[in-house]
Amino acid sequence: xxxxxxxxxxxxxxxxxxxxxxxxxxxxxxxxxxxxxxxxxxxxxxxxxxxxxxxxxxxxxxxxxxxxxxxxxxxxxxxxxxxxxxxxxxxxxxxxxxxxxxxxxxxxxxxxxxxxxxxxxxxxxxxxxxxxxxxxxxxxxxxxxxxxxxxxxxxxxxxxxxxxxxxxxxxxxxxxxxxxxxxxxxxxxxxxxxxxxxxxxxxxxxxxxxxxxxxxxxxxxxxxxxxxxxxxxxxxxxxxxxxxxxxxxxxxxxxxxxxxxxxxxxxxxxxxxxxxxxxxxxxxxxxxxxxxxxxxxxxxxxxxxxxxxxxxxxxxxxxxxxxxxxxxx
Amino acid sequence: xxxxxxxxxxxxxxxxxxxxxxxxxxxxxxxxxxxxxxxxxxxxxxxxxxxxxxxxxxxxxxxxxxxxxxxxxxxxxxxxxxxxxxxxxxxxxxxxxxxxxxxxxxxxxxxxxxxxxxxxxxxxxxxxxxxxxxxxxxxxxxxxxxxxxxxxxxxxxxxxxxxxxxxxxxxxxxxxxxxxxxxxxxxxxxxxxxxxxxxxxxxxxxxxxxxxxxxxxxxxxxxxxxxxxxxxxxxxxxxxxxxxxxxxxxxxxxxxxxxxxxxxxxxxxxxxxxxxxxxxxxxxxxxxxxxxxxxxxxxxxxxxxxxxxxxxxxxxxxxxxxxxxxxxxxxxxxxxxxxxxxxxxxxxxxxxxxxxxxxxxxxxxxxxxxxxxxxxxxxxxxxxxxxxxxxxxxxxxxxxxxxxxxxxxxxxxxxxxxxxxxxxxxxxxxxxxxxxxxxxxxxxxxxxxxxxxxxxxxxxxxxxxxxxxxxxxxxxxxxxxxxxxxxxxxxxxxxxxxxxxxxxxxxxxxxxxxxxxxxxxxxxxxxx
Numbered sequence: 041x042x043x044x045x046x047x048x049x050x051x052x053x054x055x056x057x058x059x060x061x062x063x064x065x066x067x068x069x070x071x072x073x074x075x076x077x078x079x080x081x082x083x084x085x086x087x088x089x090x091x092x093x094x095x096x097x098x099x100x101x102x103x104x105x106x107x108x109x110x111x112x113x114x115x116x117x118x119x120x121x122x123x124x125x126x127x128x129x130x131x132x133x134x135x136x137x138x139x140x141x142x143x144x145x146x147x148x149x150x151x152x153x154x155x156x157x158x159x160x161x162x163x164x165x166x167x168x169x170x171x172x173x174x175x176x177x178x179x180x181x182x183x184x185x186x187x188x189x190x191x192x193x194x195x196x197x198x199x200x201x202x203x204x205x206x207x208x209x210x211x212x213x214x215x216x217x218x219x220x221x222x223x224x225x226x227x228x229x230x231x232x233x234x235x236x237x238x239x240x241x242x243x244x245x246x247x248x249x250x251x252x253x254x255x256x257x258x259x260x261x262x263x264x265x266x267x268x269x270x271x272x273x274x275x276x277x278x279x280x281x282x283x284x285x286x287x288x289x290x291x292x293x294x295x296x297x298x299x300x301x302x303x304x305x306x307x308x309x310x311x312x313x314x315x316x317x318x319x320x321x322x323x324x325x326x327x328x329x330x331x332x333x334x335x336x337x338x339x340x341x342x343x344x345x346x347x348x349x350x351x352x353x354x355x356x357x358x359x360x361x362x363x364x365x366x367x368x369x
Numbered sequence: 370x371x372x373x374x375x376x377x378x379x380x381x382x383x384x385x386x387x388x389x390x391x392x393x394x395x396x397x398x399x400x401x402x403x404x405x406x407x408x409x410x411x412x413x414x415x416x417x418x419x420x421x422x423x424x425x426x427x428x429x430x431x432x433x434x435x436x437x438x439x440x441x442x443x444x445x446x447x448x449x450x451x452x453x454x455x456x457x458x459x460x461x462x463x464x465x466x467x468x469x470x471x472x473x474x475x476x477x478x479x480x481x482x483x484x485x486x487x488x489x490x491x492x493x494x495x496x497x498x499x500x501x502x503x504x505x506x507x508x509x510x511x512x513x514x515x516x517x518x519x520x521x522x523x524x525x526x527x528x529x530x531x532x533x534x535x536x537x538x539x540x541x542x543x544x545x546x547x548x549x550x551x552x553x554x555x556x557x558x559x560x561x562x563x564x565x566x567x568x569x570x571x572x573x574x575x576x577x578x579x580x581x582x583x584x585x586x587x588x589x590x591x592x593x594x595x596x597x598x599x600x601x602x603x604x605x606x607x608x609x610x611x612x613x614x615x616x617x618x619x620x621x622x623x624x625x626x627x628x629x630x631x632x633x634x635x636x637x638x639x640x641x642x643x644x645x646x647x648x649x650x651x652x653x654x655x656x657x658x659x660x661x662x663x664x665x666x667x668x669x670x671x672x673x674x675x676x677x678x679x680x681x682x683x684x685x686x687x688x689x690x691x692x693x694x695x696x697x698x699x700x701x702x703x704x705x706x707x708x709x710x711x712x713x714x715x716x717x718x719x720x721x722x723x724x725x726x727x728x729x730x731x732x733x734x735x736x737x738x739x740x741x742x743x744x745x746x747x748x749x750x751x752x753x754x755x756x757x758x759x760x761x762x763x764x765x766x767x768x769x770x771x772x773x774x775x776x777x778x779x780x781x782x783x784x785x786x787x788x789x790x791x792x793x794x795x796x797x798x799x800x801x802x803x804x805x806x807x808x809x810x811x812x813x814x815x816x817x818x819x820x821x822x823x824x825x826x827x828x829x830x831x832x833x834x835x836x837x838x839x840x841x842x843x844x845x846x847x848x849x850x851x852x853x854x855x856x857x858x859x860x861x862x863x864x865x866x867x868x869x870x871x872x873x874x875x876x877x878x879x880x881x882x883x884x885x886x887x888x889x890x891x892x893x894x895x896x897x
Contacts, residue, residue, distance in 0.1 A: 064811035065744075076740050083738060087731035094698065094727050098720060101705040102712070105641070112709035114643040114896070123703075124650055124696070131695040135688040135734070142738035143681055149740055150677050199513040200607055202672065202747060206813030209744040211672045215608065216512060217601025220674045233822075237747040237815040239506045240513060242434045245818035297434070340518035 069207035069228050069253070072149055076209040079141050086134060149210060152223035156189035163194070163201030163214035164345050166243040166287040168234060176263055177350075179283035180249040182234075184226060185259040191223040198345055202238035205251065211237055226253040242297050242343075243287040268354065277362025280355045284347065291366055298344060299336055305367040310337045321360050328356055377780070377877040392477035393880060397484055398463030399778070404484075405459060406847065408450040408491065413840055415443035420802075420836040423829045426821055436819040437504040438519070444507030449529045450491050452763050453621060456628040457574070458487070458539055460770045461567045463778060465543060467871035467878060468561045470552025470887030475545035479538050486535035494528025497521030506817060508618070511599035511610040515591050523589055530585045533578045540574030543567050552870065552887035558652070561869045561893040562645065565652050566631025569659035573624045576663070581617030584610065608674055615666035623662040625759060626726075627655055629766030630697060633719050636769050637701045639867045640716035641708025644894040647700040654693030661689045671742050680739055687737040694730050698723060713865075714788030718769035721796045725761030729754060732807065750810025753803045760799060768795070768846060775850060776864050780876040781857030787849040794842025801835030869893050 063084065068074045159182065160171040170182040184190045194203055196214040203222060204211040212222035226232075236247035254262070268276045281291070288297035309323070310316045311334050317323050326333065328351065331344035351359070378395045388396060418439045422431045431439065462480065466473050474480050497503050503521040505514040514522055547568050551560070560568075588610070590596050597603025599610040630651075638645040645651065667675060667683030701723060710716070732754045735741045745751060776782050805828040810816075814825045821829065863872040874883050 064808045066813050076744065079738065080735070080741050080744075083734050083741060087734060091727055091731055094702065095724060097702050098705065098723060101702065101708070102710055102720070105705065105708050105710050107642075107709045107711040112642065114641070114709050115707050116644055116896070117646055117703070117707070118644055118892075119647045119649065124647055124699075127699045128692060128696055132688075132692050135691050135737075136685075138734060138738045139685055139688050142684060142740045142742075145740035146677070146680065146684075146743075149743060199516065200510060204747070204813070204815060206744070209740075211743050211746055213673045215601075215674045217606070218608075218674060233813070235813070235815045239437075239508075239510070239817040241504070241517070242437060244437075245433070245815075245820045342516060343518055 065209075066206045067228075068209075069226050069230070069232055070209075070224055071227060072145070072225070073207065073209045075145055075148070079138075079145060082141070083138055086138075152191040152221065153189045156191040156223055157184070158191050158193060159184070161192045161194045161203060161214065162197055163203070163236065163240075163247075164197035165199065165241055165343075166236070166247040167284055168201075168203070168236075168247070168249040169350060170249075172263060174263055178267075179280075179350075181252060181283070182249065183252045183254055183259050183262045184224075185256040186226055186229050186253050188256070189223055189225045191221055194220045194222060199240050200238045201236045201240050201247065204235040204237035205232060206235070207232040213238055226251075229253050229255065246287050268358075272361075273354075273358045274361040274365045276355060276358030277360070277365075278358075280351065280359055281362055284351070285359070288344070298339060301363055302366050305364045307367075309334075311335060312337055312341075324360050324363060325356055328359065375875065376879060377875065378880050379779070379877050381880050390481075392473070392481055394466050394474050394477065394480060395463050395778070395878065397480050398459055398461075400484055401454060401458040401462060401487075404488065404491075405451055405454060408446055409843075412443055412446035412451055413843065415439050415446065417836060417840060419443060420833040422819070423821075424833040425830065426823055426826050428820065431819075433819040434504060437506075437817070438502040440817060441503050441506050441525075442498075445494070445503070445525055445529070447759075448507050448621075449494070449532050450487075452625045452759060453532070453536055454487055454539075455625065455763055456632070456767055456770070457543070457567060457570050457624070458483075458535075460563075460632065460767065460774065461539070461543060461570075461628060464774060464871055465546060465564060465567055466550070467777075467874065467882055468564050468869050469547065469550060469555060470870045470883065470889065471546065471550035472881040472883070474542050475549055476542050479542050483535040483538035483542070486538065487532055490528045490530070490532030490535065492528070493531055494525045497524035497528075500524065508614060509585075509588060509610075510614075511588065511591070511605070511607045512601065514588060515600050523592055526585045526589050530582050530589075533582045533585075536574045537578045537582075540571035540578075543571040544575070547571075552889050554889040558649070559889055559892055561631075562634035562648070562651055562655075563628065563631035565655050566628040566634075569627045569655040570624050572659050573620045573627075573662065577617040577620045577624075580613060581621075584613040584617070608670070611670055611673055612666070612675075615669045616663070619666040619669065620659070620662040622755070622758060623658050626762035626766075627658060629722070629763050629770075630655065632766045632770035632773070633701060633722055635867075635869065636715045636719040636773050637704050638894045639773070639865050640713060640719070641705050641710045642866065642896065643704055643708040644892070644896060645700070646703040646706075647696075648892065648894070650696055651700055654696050657693045658690060661686065661693075665690060668737060668742070671739060672746055684737055684739045684742075691730065691734065691737070698727060698730070713772075714783070714785065714792055715769045715773035715865075717789060717792045717796075718765050718772065721792065722761060722765040722769060724796075725757055725765055725799065729757030729761050732757065744813075745810055747816055748810035749806040749814045749816055752816045753806035753810060756803045756806075760803075765795075768792075771850060773865070774871075775853060776860030777871055777876050777878070779854045779857075780860055781853050782860040782864060783849050783853035783857055787845060787852075791842055791845035791849055794838055794845055796842075798835050798838030798840070798842050802832050802839055803835070805829075805831045805835075868896060 162169040167180050170178045194212055194214045196216040201214040208224045210222050212220050230253055232251040234249040234251050290296050290300040292302040293300040304319050307319055308316050309319050329348045332341055335341045378393050422429050422436055500521040501519045503525045504519045505517055587598050597605045599605040599607050634645055665687045667679050668687045671680045735745055809825055809828050860876055862876050870887055
């Protein structure tokens with residue numbers, strides 16, 4: 041009985057301890073992710089083994105010492121100092137080893153190299169804006185060169201968001217009124233998800249951006265290029281709409297968080313105070329830059345953020361053209 | 370041996386009014402039980418709505434906004450209205466005086482007042498259901514909660530504040546009772562471990578609750594008057610809110626778990642017919658968990674923007690919570706060793722507690738360690754971890770306690786097979802619901818998501834199936850208890866051979882618990 045138990049435990053121990061792969065984790069896209077996974081695997085192994093030991097122990101005691109007759113006598117075992125000291129010290133040592141290892145990696149994770157490429161990130165309901173030093177801006181997609189350290193300097197325009205890069209095992213809250221930061225050094229080209237991990241309201245779960253890791257050449261090209269070169273205004277508008285507006289507005293006339301915009305152009309908008317306006321270019325422009333001045337009846341005030349400073353004149357004109365084109369379809 | 374027609378606390382007075390004005394701690398405990406079962410049912414309905422919306426990717430029958438409200442109500446109800454008052458107010462109220470050989474708690478009127486505070490708070494919070502509701506999550510993080518367009522926020526926050534008063538009054542009452550009303554000869558080191566659990570819990574209730582109370586009031590002031598403490602637009606600091614909030618809300622998880630651990634000690638000892646192993650270690654561990662629990666709140670905030678050094682310190686201190694928890698688990702295991710173990714429903718729930726709580730505790734290591742937490746924070750891993758500790762720690766223990774003391778509370782025995790079937794459903798359903806969520810979290814699924822990427826779908830479907838099983842289990846459990854109350858077999862005064870004082874009076878106990886002055890000489894679990 042004991043032998044069998046012992047052998048089972050040893051074999052489980054060996055199997056779990058040997059499993060160095062990062063079980064269940066997304067692919068590793070940086071050296072840090074690999075290092076963090078090693079610690080993850082260590083904690084997982086220790087936990088799995090201790091859990092199995094605890095359960096086996098309980099199961100064995102439960103079977104071996106099950107009540108056979110009603111008046112069984114049991115020994116009076118109140119304590120055993122030696123045993124208790126041992127089982128206090130052993131877990132303590134393991135726990136503090138985990139803490140130390142975690143601390144070491146934390147230091148690595150928190151201190152970006154001085155020469156890291158800096159990108160400013162601004163969260164807002166419900167999109168991620170990325171501003172490069174060259175003046176290039178993008179929404180919900182960010183290009184970075186492979187094998188170069190990149191530091192995101194993060195803030196928020198409205199409520200708390202959290203920049204979460206699962207493939208890099210990193211996360212940092214975006215807090216209004218202060219800057220936080222997170223750095224990565226991608227080792228593999230590809231596309232990676234950026235989630236918002238701090239609850240930020242209705243469309244929290246659609247606040248997803250893409251991190252595109254490309255060669256340095258592609259990155260430089262992307263940075264230098266005018267993204268709207270030789271694009272029609274309404275095409276530009278469509279692009280802007282999909283990244284900046286689609287979280288809350290539909291392109292048909294069904295409502296989402298905000299009203300659907302399919303039939304907006306030239307239609308009459310009625311506001312809370314009873315006034316109304318025909319939706320022309322001026323009205324659409326005002327609604328983008330100063331959205332809470334006139335709120336359409338039936339929708340709460342203060343939900344839509346301003347896009348002042350976020351969208352260029354060209355992009356706003358593009359949006360107007362795009363909204364116009366929706367009606368014509 | 371009594372029979373049920375003798376005068377006892379249930380039949381000494383009749384009518385609804387006699388219940389609503391009662392000062393008897395046992396009756397107040399029963400009233401807490403009934404109200405909490407109603408709240409829990411409401412919370413469970415919200416949880417099923419959540420799970421079924423998440424069954425498949427995309428929008429099913431709720432909109433994103435409705436989902437967020439359902440998610441908020443589930444969390445707020447289960448935390449403030451079920452788990453916080455749960456074990457202390459129900460089992461604590463009924464058993465604390467019985468276990469220390471007292472007639473009642475120290476301040477019976479205050480005890481009744483605390484029940485009314487809970488009811489008033491719950492009522493205020495529920496008014497919000499008739500407004501636009503609340504969509505902030507139970508954590509009410511600023512500045513979202515300040516700017517949220519949902520007007521129900523103020524009601525829920527105020528309700529939580531009033532319910533906090535109930536919690537403080539109960540804690541105060543219990544501490545006074547434990548200090549003043551112990552039976553002759555019952556020194557602190559001869560108190561049953563459930564009483565120790567309640568003592569540690571009461572300290573948390575008294576020290577931590579006022580902090581969250583002030584915070585919630587400030588939040589209301591901020592929303593209504595724009596005072597500018599938490600909102601950066603008005604010069605406030607949203608991280609400050611998180612510090613205040615977690616200063617309460619971290620200890621509060623120990624508030625839920627510590628009395629549960631007390632129940633487990635009682636049940637494991639009784640059903641293995643053996644003195645508890647390492648009584649003193651368990652006592653010190655309880656007090657240590659309560660004390661250290663106040664110094665670890667920052668581990669909710671490693672990536673919030675607090676200083677890196679704060680993160681390091683909080684991670685370090687958090688490891689100290691792991692040690693007493695591990696010690697307790699070893700103590701319970703050793704109590705089983707060489708025992709005479711009888712597998713009745715209370716023990717099954719207690720062993721279920723060990724299984725689930727061990728997983729909850731071990732997964733806490735991933736979150737206490739700085740660099741792994743960076744990945745797991747605010748993902749389903751956390752959701753699963755705290756359900757393993759809360760539901761595992763508090764709910765499994767509550768059920769263990771309810772089945773264990775049910776013959777004492779109503780004088781009748783539950784139907785054993787039904788109890789065991791209920792346990793099987795709860796235990797299996799719970800693990801099927803929440804184990805997949807660890808994997809989802811590791812894969813990177815953030816929490817509080819109305820919609821998710823297609824690769825997460827299978828595990829979400831499994832989890833939804835599990836939630837159905839666990840709720841069926843809950844129904845079986847409460848039907849079993851209800852039927853026992855109505856027409857179970859007469860149980861007798863001490864059906865389990867328990868050694869603590871509550872088993873020395875009749876079942877159900879008389880109005881003032883004991884007919885003679887109680888006196889204690891040996892330890893609480895000594896067997897002749």
